[in-house]
Amino acid sequence: MITKKSLPRRTFLRGMGTAVALPFLDAMVPALSAATRSKPPVRMAFVYVPNGIIMDGWNPDYEGPLGELPRILKPLEPYRQDITLFGNLTHNTGRALLDGAGDHGRCCASYLTGVQPRKTVIDIKAGVSFDQIVANQVGKQTRFPSLELGMEDARQAGDCDSGYSCAYTNNLAWRSETQPLPPVLDPRALFERLFGNGIALTPAARARENLYRRSILDFVSDDTRKLETDLGPTDRRKLDEYLSSIREIERQIEKAEKDNAQIDPHMEKPYGVPADFAEHFKLMADMMTVAFQSDLTRVITFLVTHEGTSRPYREIDIPDGHHPLTHHRNQPDLIEKVAQINCYHVRQFAAWIAKMRTIREGDGSLLDNCMIVYGAGLSDGNRHLHEDLPTLIAGRGGSHFKSGRRIVYRKETPMCNLYLAMMDRMGVHVEHFGDSTGRLDTLDLT
Amino acid sequence: MQFPASAKPPVGIGFDSAMDSIGDVLALAMLHGFDGKDQARIAAISVSSGDLRAAQFCDAVSHFYASATTGPAAMFMRFTPIGLADGKPAAESPIFAKPAGTTTIKSVIDTADPATLIRNELMAQYDQNAAVVLGGPATDLANLLNLYGVKDWIARKVRLLCIAEDGLQTDAAAARKLFTEWPTPIVTVGREIGDTLPFPGESIDKDFAYSTAHPIADAYRAFKPMPYDAPSSAMAAMLYAVHPNDGYFKLSGTGNPRALVLDPDQKERIIRTYIEMASAKPVARKPRRPPDDKDKDKDKNKEEKK
Numbered sequence: 001m002i003t004k005k006s007l008p009r010r011t012f013l014r015g016m017g018t019a020v021a022l023p024f025l026d027a028m029v030p031a032l033s034a035a036t037r038s039k040p041p042v043r044m045a046f047v048y049v050p051n052g053i054i055m056d057g058w059n060p061d062y063e064g065p066l067g068e069l070p071r072i073l074k075p076l077e078p079y080r081q082d083i084t085l086f087g088n089l090t091h092n093t094g095r096a097l098l099d100g101a102g103d104h105g106r107c108c109a110s111y112l113t114g115v116q117p118r119k120t121v122i123d124i125k126a127g128v129s130f131d132q133i134v135a136n137q138v139g140k141q142t143r144f145p146s147l148e149l150g151m152e153d154a155r156q157a158g159d160c161d162s163g164y165s166c167a168y169t170n171n172l173a174w175r176s177e178t179q180p181l182p183p184v185l186d187p188r189a190l191f192e193r194l195f196g197n198g199i200a201l202t203p204a205a206r207a208r209e210n211l212y213r214r215s216i217l218d219f220v221s222d223d224t225r226k227l228e229t230d231l232g233p234t235d236r237r238k239l240d241e242y243l244s245s246i247r248e249i250e251r252q253i254e255k256a257e258k259d260n261a262q263i264d265p266h267m268e269k270p271y272g273v274p275a276d277f278a279e280h281f282k283l284m285a286d287m288m289t290v291a292f293q294s295d296l297t298r299v300i301t302f303l304v305t306h307e308g309t310s311r312p313y314r315e316i317d318i319p320d321g322h323h324p325l326t327h328h329r330n331q332p333d334l335i336e337k338v339a340q341i342n343c344y345h346v347r348q349f350a351a352w353i354a355k356m357r358t359i360r361e362g363d364g365s366l367l368d369n370c371m372i373v374y375g376a377g378l379s380d381g382n383r384h385l386h387e388d389l390p391t392l393i394a395g396r397g398g399s400h401f402k403s404g405r406r407i408v409y410r411k412e413t414p415m416c417n418l419y420l421a422m423m424d425r426m427g428v429h430v431e432h433f434g435d436s437t438g439r440l441d442t443l444d445l446t
Numbered sequence: 447m448q449f450p451a452s453a454k455p456p457v458g459i460g461f462d463s464a465m466d467s468i469g470d471v472l473a474l475a476m477l478h479g480f481d482g483k484d485q486a487r488i489a490a491i492s493v494s495s496g497d498l499r500a501a502q503f504c505d506a507v508s509h510f511y512a513s514a515t516t517g518p519a520a521m522f523m524r525f526t527p528i529g530l531a532d533g534k535p536a537a538e539s540p541i542f543a544k545p546a547g548t549t550t551i552k553s554v555i556d557t558a559d560p561a562t563l564i565r566n567e568l569m570a571q572y573d574q575n576a577a578v579v580l581g582g583p584a585t586d587l588a589n590l591l592n593l594y595g596v597k598d599w600i601a602r603k604v605r606l607l608c609i610a611e612d613g614l615q616t617d618a619a620a621a622r623k624l625f626t627e628w629p630t631p632i633v634t635v636g637r638e639i640g641d642t643l644p645f646p647g648e649s650i651d652k653d654f655a656y657s658t659a660h661p662i663a664d665a666y667r668a669f670k671p672m673p674y675d676a677p678s679s680a681m682a683a684m685l686y687a688v689h690p691n692d693g694y695f696k697l698s699g700t701g702n703p704r705a706l707v708l709d710p711d712q713k714e715r716i717i718r719t720y721i722e723m724a725s726a727k728p729v730a731r732k733p734r735r736p737p738d739d740k741d742k743d744k745d746k747n748k749e750e751k752k
Contacts, residue, residue, distance in 0.1 A: 412558040
C-alpha cells in the first residue's frame, strides 16, 4: 500500500546521553507527493591549507573541461568531473594596504571575512565571516548552525605574525568582527559534540569511562531495531552503512587514544588527536561526512593547519618546517619539498571527496549536494601573493554547478564574488559582501 | 603597487585613458618618467577603449621601464595588471601597428576590470596621497563610482581628479555621472591647453634615441607621418596631478570643478618637463625586501614596546 506518510527529516536514534541523527532516507520522501517532495539540502565546507601553493603544479595550462590535472591536483583526477577549478580570484584585503608585513595573519583573517583585519595582538577586529552569515540563516534548521574544525594549534592570544594576533592565523570563522570561532582539534571532542550530551570529560575521567565504554550504537540499539522494521531494503542498507561508518570513527578515535597513551601518557596534545597527519585528517573528514550526511550542520570550516605553520612533514620524509620551506627563493630542492606537502594535503582531501561520492542521497551523491571549497589565502607563498588564489569547489551545490571544468576570471576578480554566488546557492541572498563587485557568472548549468 | 608601512611614498597615480591618441601614449610615458624619478608612483593603468592591443601596449611599456631592474629586485617585482574595459574598440589605432615588446597579456582574462583595479590600488595608497588622471571617456570612472562603498575610499585616498576633456564626449552619460558624484576636487584640462602646449615631435629622434626599440617612440612614429607635434592635454593633466603646487599652471575661478589655465611664462618650462619625463630612461629598482624579513622583526619589536 502506498501512503503519503513519511519519516520526519529530524528523526534521531536516542539512548542514554546519545542522540544520533539519521542520514537522508527514501522513507523521508512522501510517496505520490511530487509537490512536497523534499530535496536534500545544499551544504558548504571550506578546507583551508596554509602558506600558499606551488602554483606551477596547481594551475592547468588550459581553460574549460578538465583533462589531465597538474601534479599537485593529480590525486583529484579520478574525480575531475566533480570539481570546478577557479583562476584569478583575489583577496585584495589580504594585501598589505599600508599595514606592512604580516601576510599570513591577514590572508587567513580576510579569507572568509573579506575585510582587512586590524593589525594588533590585543584588540582584534575583522568582520563576520560569510560562513556565519549563511549559518545564521540556514543553521536554524540543523542541530549545529556550523562546525569549525582544525588540526593544529588553537592558540587565540599572542603575536603569530608580525604584529597580528594568533586569533587571525588560527581561525577561519568569525561570528562577529571581534569574535572568532576557534576550531575543534580533538576528534573525540568533536565526536562527543556530534553524538553525545555535550559534556567534555578530562582525560582521566575518560580513561575511567573507557574501561566500561561501549559504542554509542549500543545505547541506541532499541531505537535502531524499531526504525529498521519500518524501512525498506534500500533504506536499511543505507542506515547500516551509516551506522557502520560511525562505529568506524569510534574505532579510529579509540586507536588514536591508545596510541597516544603508549607514546606519552603525559602529552600535551588533545587526548584523541592521532599522531599521524593522514589519520587525523581522515577522522575529521569522516566526521564531516557524517555531520553532512545526517544534516547535523550545513556549514563547516576546516583549517587544516594554521597560516604560517612551521609543521614538519616527517610522514613524507620532509623534516623541514612548512613555512620556512615556502620562502624557497626559487631553489628547486625547496620548491620540490613544498610541492610534495601541497600534494600530500590534496591526497587527503581527495580521499574525502572519494568517500562523499559513494554516499547516495536523493537522485545523486552526498557530494552532489555540497560545495566543498579547497583553497589557500596565498597563491605564491614565497612572494606572499594574494591574487590567483588556488581555489576549487568539489561538488555541484545541489546540481547547480556545471563541474568538471576550469573557469578563469579576469585578474583582480574578488574572491568575495564567489562567496556571493555560493550564498545564493545556500538560499541566502545578500547584495554585497566584503569587497565584492558582483556575483561570479557562468556558474550555472545553463 | 603596494607599499610597506615604512615610508610615505610620492603621490600614487591612477591613469585611465582610451590609449587611442598619441597624447595618451605620451602621458603614459610621462607617468613612467615621474615614477622612475620618484616624483610619483604608478597606482593603476587602465584602458577604456576595450582594445586588447592597447592593454598589451601598456603592459609592454611597463615591462620596458622595468627592464633596467635585474637580480633579486626583479624576482620580487610585482606587475600590477592593466585594466581593460569591456567592449570593442571603435577603430584600429595605428599606435599599435608595431608590437611594443614583451607583454604577458594574451587575452582579456590577463587584464583586470578597470573599476575593480582602480578601487583595489587606491586602497593601497596613503590618505590624500593619490590622484586620478582621466585621458579618455569617463566610462571606467563612472563604473568605479557604482562599486559599493567606493566613494568613501575615493574621498579618503584621492586628493584630485584631473580630466583631459578631449575624450569625455564619447560617453556623455558617464561624464555627467562623474561630475555629479565624484567626491574630490576636479580639475579639467581643455583642448586649447593641449593645442597651445604641443609636444615637439623632433624630441622623438633626439631624446628617445637611447633605445633602438623604444615603444613610445615607435608608437609616435606609427601614429602619423613624421614630423608632427602632438597635442598634450593628457600630459598637462598628468603634470598637474603630480605637481599641482609647483606653479606649472593656474586654476580658473573657484568651486568644483575648476579648469587649468596656462600661464604663458611657464610654457617653455612645461614643454621642457614634458620632454624630460616622457623620454626618461628606465631606472633600476632597488631590491624589495622579501616578505618575512626585516619588516617582520621591526613590527614585532614595535608591538613588544607597546
